[in-house]
Amino acid sequence: MKKDFGDMIPLAPDFAAERFTEVFTNGLLARHLGTYFTCAEVNHIADVLHSNGSAEGAQLWLNAHFWECDEISGHDVYLASVFELPEKSAA
Ligand SMILES: [Zn+2]
Numbered sequence: 701m702k703k704d705f706g707d708m709i710p711l712a713p714d715f716a717a718e719r720f721t722e723v724f725t726n727g728l729l730a731r732h733l734g735t736y737f738t739c740a741e742v743n744h745i746a747d748v749l750h751s752n753g754s755a756e757g758a759q760l761w762l763n764a765h766f767w768e769c770d771e772i773s774g775h776d777v778y779l780a781s782v783f784e785l786p787e788k789s790a791a
Contacts, residue, residue: 717752720749724749725757727764739774746778 711719723729723746734742742765749757762778769775 712741712789717748718734719753721749721754721757725754725760730757730760730764734761735768739765739769740773743778 708717737745742761746758746763749755749761758778762775766772766775
């Protein structure tokens, strides 16, 4: 019989955050997916990674996302930290 999430013991939040950070601090993954997420979604990914000790991971996702981002103003908190702003915002 198939179990649903209500029957399962959840991971400890710290362990789940650690696992998420390990898997998502990945430049190739960020490059492949970063342009598909909305500004808010990428900001939240960056928040989680940064708050769990991976500034590198946060940077990877923001840089990857910014190449296709049409709402740079949606990232006010992070603009100063981005290394690879697209040309459309460099002017
Ligand atoms: Zn954006």
